[in-house]
Structure formats: structure tokens, C-alpha cells
Amino acid sequence: MVQLSNNSALIFDGLALESYVSGKRSFMRTPSVSLLLPSPEGTRRAFLIMRNVTAINPLCLPAKAWQQNVAAAVRPAQLPGVQSHSGCHNQTGTCVDDSNAPVWQRCWKQVCQNIDVACSGARLNSAGNPAPTYYDINLLDVALFCPVVLDQACLDSLGPLGCTLLYESGAGPGMLPAAPLAVALGDATGSQGGGHGSATPLVVGVIVGGVVLLVVAVGVVVLLVRRRRPQAQTAKTGGAPFHEGLDSLGTRSTTSAAGTVGLSMLPTESTARAFPTMGSAGSGATGSGHAAPSTWPLPDANKRAHSQGSDTTVITNQTPIGDCEFDVKIEMPPQDGVAGACVGGSAQPDVQLTGIVLGRGAFGRVYQGIYNGQAVAVKLLTELTVDSADQACEAMMQELEVLGRCNHPNVVKVLAASSLDAARPALVLELMETSLDKVLYAKPGHLLSLQLVLHIALETAKGLAYLHPTVLHRDLKPANVLLRDPGSDKPVVKLSDFGLSRIRHSVLKTMHPEAGTPAYMAPECFDLTAGGLTHRTDCYSFGVLLWEMLAGAQPWYGMTAVQIAYEVTLLSRRLPLRPKNTPGGQVLERWPHRLSALLSGCFERDPQRRPAAADIVKALALAQQDLDNLSRRATPTRTAVE
Structure with missing residues (x-):
């Protein structure tokens, strides 16, 4: 992790960034990057500068609301000027629905272009409110690519903050909780790090009072060289050996073919700091107002479009969920002559388990069941402990999120799912006769x-x-x-x-x-x-x-x-x-x-x-x-x- 001190700047130049905000939140809500720790209170002339950067922003406001949000952001006194942007637009011309293509060539819901936008950094505190990071941010020719744009009806109902919170919880209209995006800069806890794909890894030091802590920098360099040695030796991967140098401005930087990241020493100057209001026009800076509801009604699954899988299908977070019924109630098999309990509620069950166990796993069992008159397989979490419950539920959610978007004759089909809040979450899958290992x-x-x-x-x-x-x-x-x-x-x-x-x-x-x-x-x-x-x-x-x-x-x-x-x-x-x-x-x-x-x-x-x-x-x-x-x-x- 890096912490900026007085008269220093961290510069991102020519990079493609993804999951760079702590908690994978929207940069426009919490202007910061997970690589940077908040600077000490009272820090002066500490800057994060992004120029010629493309960044994937998990959630974006619609074009008009986004423009209002940028216009309402107060520029810091140390970065005077006028907020300049060219607005947001839907992609026109040719785009490629291929995750292996460069970021700027892929298809996105919306693209927002920042020409010269500045604000003071902020991160969410434990109460979920913005807290200053004590460094300022300047976006110069930064394009934000939006995989998800907030629904206008949600904005009208809950306001920008409430709708954003709803989407971040994974309960936005027509959404399951989004799968983790590829991490470019690591999480704030330091548990994840490194680059992704062919993007440039980040080599940085901590500048305190003009002194570079070389031990930190050398340690990171050794780690990155170890990670990238195979790519540097193989021309086919397109990697390039790293080299260090001083540019004409005296910036210590690490470069590669993909871009640069560097730390600069800046002339000392005493100036006042400003803390921005990052809300949309007409909304309070504290985010008070509409509260997000506990649930959001999902569209009727039977009415969702879900095209047949083909060789050209590319599954993304925008791929619609198929004909999967949610929040079904499952009746447990009877034990010792006593009728089984109903998982997911006390109403008439949608799925009856026959008691036949098809398989066992670390966290539960796969039962044979009856759903809509047909035999099915029901994966039920039963062997949960306090330590394993979160892990098991996360794995089941991931499986639902993937299988729900799949429609192919060689991928098992998910038919229904109980609520993950149920005592024993379950997935209802099409029934197959056996597995390859048993045949082998x-x-x-x-x-x-x-x-x-x-x-x-x-x-x-x-x-x-x-x-x-x-x-x-x-x-x-x-x-x-x-x-x-x-x-x-x-x-x-x-x-x-x-x-x-x-x-x-x-x-x-x-x-x-x-x-x-x-x-x-x-x-x-x-x-x-x-x-x-x-x-x-x-x-x-x-x-x-x-x-x-x-x-x-x-x-x-x-x-x-x-x-x-x-x-x-x-x-x-x-x-x-x-x-x-x-x-x-x-x-x-x-x-x-x-x-x-x-x-x-x-x-x-x-x-x-x-x-x-x-x-x-x-x-x-x-x-x-x-x-x-x-x-x-x-x-x-x-x-x-x-």
C-alpha cells in the first residue's frame, strides 16, 4: 500500500484500470484508489493524477445525471479551473463483444469522457459516509467505461445514493450480485494485488518529506520481476522487460509498453484544501434522503429474453438470466415418520425431496426431487458451520450467477433457486443419470x-x-x-x-x-x-x-x-x-x-x-x-x- 505525503504525486499514465476502487465501488461515489492509503490529516499538495487512462467503472449514472454530478463536484483550490468533460454517450460504430479485446474496443452500456475534472479524494468510513483522504485527484483525458448504468426508474424512486446502494448490494433491477471484476490495483486490505492481463504492474514507493523509501520500492520490483519473468522471456505474450528512469520532469517511474506509474516531488507551497460535494445536482452532500429498500422486485423470469447458446455467444454480467424461478420453497424429506420442514417459508412447497441422496459434498448434499412434475437434482446446503456458511453461500451464489446465464446443451441447466437467506439455501438443477468418474x-x-x-x-x-x-x-x-x-x-x-x-x-x-x-x-x-x-x-x-x-x-x-x-x-x-x-x-x-x-x-x-x-x-x-x-x-x- 502507498501513502502520499506533502508535496508528492502519484501519476497513472496510459493505463487500463479495473476494480481500482476499494470495495469495487463507483469511482464517482468514492473518488479514490485502493492502492492509496488516506494521507495524514493536514497533508498538503498530495495529488493522484490520471492522464490518458481508460477505467472500468462498475456503476454509472445515466448521462444527464452524470453530467450534473461532475458539475456539482468542487475543484480543490490547488487544482483551479473549470470542470471539463464531453459527456456520456452510447457506443456507436463497431464494438467487439469479446473480453480479450482492448478495453476501448469492447461493447459497453455507456462511455463517459473526462477532459479535465478535479476533486478531493474521499473514501467511505465504517458508517458508510464519505471521509476525506487528504489528497486531491485530477482526471486528464480519462474515459470511464460503464458495464452497468443505473435504471432511471430506480433513480426517480430512490435518488442517486439510494439507487447506487441498491445496485452495490446486488439487488438492482434485473440483477444478481455482480461477479468480482478482475483486480488491477488490489483491495484496500492488501489481500489482492498485481496487474491483470497484459496491463502494466504498478511499482511505487512512499515519499515522505522528499525521501524515497527504497526498501519498499525494491521489494515490489523484485516481486513484479518474479511475476513477469516468463512474459519477458517469451515474445509471443507481448510482454516487455521493465526499466526505470527519470523523465524530463524528474519523475521516478516504472514503465512498460502498456503505460507508466510514477511518483513525483513537487515544489512546496501552502494552500488550503477543499472537500467536494460529489452528489448529483439537487442532492445533499451527506447523502441523506431516500433509503434503499431491503429488496427490489426482479422482473418476471419467464419474460426475460434468453437466446439459445451458440458458438459465438459471449457470457458477460449483462447476459440476461434465463427461465429460472427464484425464491422457491423446498420440502425436506420426512425423517422417522415426521413430515419434513419447508425450506424458504411455510407455504405450499414448490419442490419435494424424495430422500434419495445423489451425492455429498463438503457443505451439503444433492438430493433427487420433484419440481413441476419432473425429476430434478436439488443441491442443498446442509452441513454449515459458523465459519463455513459465508463461503458456502458465496459459492452457491456464484454457481447460480454463472449457470443462470448459460443456455447450452453441454452445460447443466439451473431451473430454480431458493432464497439465499433461507436456513438451507438450494439450487434446483436438471437431473442427469450419473457422472463420468462413476462410469470410468x-x-x-x-x-x-x-x-x-x-x-x-x-x-x-x-x-x-x-x-x-x-x-x-x-x-x-x-x-x-x-x-x-x-x-x-x-x-x-x-x-x-x-x-x-x-x-x-x-x-x-x-x-x-x-x-x-x-x-x-x-x-x-x-x-x-x-x-x-x-x-x-x-x-x-x-x-x-x-x-x-x-x-x-x-x-x-x-x-x-x-x-x-x-x-x-x-x-x-x-x-x-x-x-x-x-x-x-x-x-x-x-x-x-x-x-x-x-x-x-x-x-x-x-x-x-x-x-x-x-x-x-x-x-x-x-x-x-x-x-x-x-x-x-x-x-x-x-x-x-x-
Whole structure:
């Protein structure tokens, strides 16, 4: 964390920022960045300067209200002038619905351009009220990109502050709580840090009375060089080695191809400070007025548009929720002849549990149930403790948020959900017959036919191609690949268990890259200093899944998580092709060149060198074609028999 002292400035130049405000709030509500601690009271001439910056602002006011909000902000005495902006506009021309595209080329609800806007910094205190940070902020040619624009009806009803609070709680009109955005500058607690994607990492020092604390700066430099060494050595990733220098203004800075961040020493001058009113025109600076209601009516789920998934679908936080019924009531199975309680209320239940347990997990069970006359699977949180309740509910909300936006034949469908405030939150999912792990190991030494392996692998890859690049599964393994009609040559295959998944814009920043099942985790998942996870992490896991189906054996069998991490990361070892000590490794025909090459690609250490899920689909389709051609050549024709 950085704290500005007298006569100093932190400069962001040419950067793309995301989740840079503490608590992922709107910058216009709490003008500050999570990287900066508040300066000591009485600090003079401390500045945060952003120039030529593009920033993703989680929530934005409509264009007219935004202009009023900027006009009402009082410029600090140390930054005289007139607030200058070119307003907000909807995107015109061509934009790309692709999270891998540069920020300024993606499609956004609204774009607001600040030409020269200044205000005093403010952060929310424990009471939720603005408190001064004792540094001033100047936005010079800063574009704010808005994934969500507050609903005008909400503004009219609750006012700007009440509506903002409602949206920040995740209960805005038609919204579930938004998934965490990729972190660019880290959280105020210091638990997250680093850059995202190819954005420039930040190297800063703390200037106190003109003295640079080199120990802090050198420590951060060492950490960042460690993080970025693979990118600097590989030209394909577009990374560039860092270098330090003094520009013509005497600013100590760290630069890369993406932008610069620096600290400057400024001439001493005594001036008065001003604290801004960051409310919209006509609203009080204290934010008093309308209070946010505890709930906001969601639109009728059955009336929401939800297009069929296609190969070109990109899932984002703006993707509408499908036909999912919320706040259903679930009747627990009877015990000892006593009728079960109703979860979610005392009214007539919407879902009846049959008492058949389909599976068990760390926090609960999956039951068979009846919903709208059809058999369903009900994931119910039952084994909750005080310590695990928040974690389990968060995982279920994440799964609901992802699955609710998915509509694809290879992704399990969510049908309904109880209230997360219920004693035992639950998800109602379509029912599948079994999982891949149970089919794989139904009989000792049993091998799936190569034809069946290719079919299951292809269907799984299609599901990943639909999810990527914005949704990472993060726990792809046979237990999370569900099957219907497993005895046929072409069973229905669906991906399930999205409790670790997130909807992201570019690179998933996470405090827990190690989350998942060790045997299926990519090398970067074991690296706690990794810059972030991409959809290619799932492609590594897919390679392990395909290897397991071909070999007929568990990957890294008998090894602990620490041993696997040591083998994969430090020794750079991979699962062997044609493993001789496995049932499938002794069958040469199960390891054709095309599949061996695909596995080698999935196991690459550099995520960017792994095939994308769409490329995996093509490779598997060609492998199927090869197998069909081989089968036709091996089958004698009728004429040859005669």
C-alpha cells in the first residue's frame, strides 16, 4: 500500500484500470484508489493524477445525471479551473463483444469522457459516509467505461445514493450480485494485488518529506520481476522487460509498453484544501434522503429474453438470466415418520425431496426431487458451520450467477433457486443419470471405447468453448462431467458444479488460485504469485481429463497435493503419454498421433501456448473422422466378402 505525503504525486499514465476502487465501488461515489492509503490529516499538495487512462467503472449514472454530478463536484483550490468533460454517450460504430479485446474496443452500456475534472479524494468510513483522504485527484483525458448504468426508474424512486446502494448490494433491477471484476490495483486490505492481463504492474514507493523509501520500492520490483519473468522471456505474450528512469520532469517511474506509474516531488507551497460535494445536482452532500429498500422486485423470469447458446455467444454480467424461478420453497424429506420442514417459508412447497441422496459434498448434499412434475437434482446446503456458511453461500451464489446465464446443451441447466437467506439455501438443477468418474471406474480395469472417449471429450470441449473466454470452470474433472444414457454410444454430456466459477472481463484475479482439485490443476494454479488465471487454465484440466479416459487410471495416483505441485511446477513434469502401468497405456491404438499432440499442447507450461477450447473441438472432430475412416477401411465390403 502507498501513502502520499506533502508535496508528492502519484501519476497513472496510459493505463487500463479495473476494480481500482476499494470495495469495487463507483469511482464517482468514492473518488479514490485502493492502492492509496488516506494521507495524514493536514497533508498538503498530495495529488493522484490520471492522464490518458481508460477505467472500468462498475456503476454509472445515466448521462444527464452524470453530467450534473461532475458539475456539482468542487475543484480543490490547488487544482483551479473549470470542470471539463464531453459527456456520456452510447457506443456507436463497431464494438467487439469479446473480453480479450482492448478495453476501448469492447461493447459497453455507456462511455463517459473526462477532459479535465478535479476533486478531493474521499473514501467511505465504517458508517458508510464519505471521509476525506487528504489528497486531491485530477482526471486528464480519462474515459470511464460503464458495464452497468443505473435504471432511471430506480433513480426517480430512490435518488442517486439510494439507487447506487441498491445496485452495490446486488439487488438492482434485473440483477444478481455482480461477479468480482478482475483486480488491477488490489483491495484496500492488501489481500489482492498485481496487474491483470497484459496491463502494466504498478511499482511505487512512499515519499515522505522528499525521501524515497527504497526498501519498499525494491521489494515490489523484485516481486513484479518474479511475476513477469516468463512474459519477458517469451515474445509471443507481448510482454516487455521493465526499466526505470527519470523523465524530463524528474519523475521516478516504472514503465512498460502498456503505460507508466510514477511518483513525483513537487515544489512546496501552502494552500488550503477543499472537500467536494460529489452528489448529483439537487442532492445533499451527506447523502441523506431516500433509503434503499431491503429488496427490489426482479422482473418476471419467464419474460426475460434468453437466446439459445451458440458458438459465438459471449457470457458477460449483462447476459440476461434465463427461465429460472427464484425464491422457491423446498420440502425436506420426512425423517422417522415426521413430515419434513419447508425450506424458504411455510407455504405450499414448490419442490419435494424424495430422500434419495445423489451425492455429498463438503457443505451439503444433492438430493433427487420433484419440481413441476419432473425429476430434478436439488443441491442443498446442509452441513454449515459458523465459519463455513459465508463461503458456502458465496459459492452457491456464484454457481447460480454463472449457470443462470448459460443456455447450452453441454452445460447443466439451473431451473430454480431458493432464497439465499433461507436456513438451507438450494439450487434446483436438471437431473442427469450419473457422472463420468462413476462410469470410468465402474469395473476394475474397464476401459471406455475410443469412440466413446472421443464423444465425451468432444461434448465436454463444446461446453468449455461456450463458456470461454469469460467463464472459467476451474474444477474440471470426471466427477463434474455428468452423463445421461451412459450405456449408449453417444450419451448426453453436460458440465456441472460451477461453485468456483466467475464471470470475468479479461483475466480472473483471485485470492485463491490454488482452488480446485490438485491432480487437474494447471501449473499457474500452484503459483500464489501468478498474475491471474485465463480460460487456458481449463484447457490444461481438459488435457488431464482426456488422459484419464484414455489411460483408464487416475492421474498422479497416490500423490499428495504438495507432491503434485512439486512435480508439475518445479520439475515441469507431465503425465506420460501411453503410460505403461495403466490399462489404456498398453493399447497403442488409443494414443493416435493427433490425440498425443493435443495432450502435449494442453500440458504446455505457458497458458498462451495451449490450444483454446474451440481449437480442441476441431482437433477432436478430426480425431473422430480419423477413427471413422480407419473403421471403414477395417470393415470388409460385401463384394470383398463374396
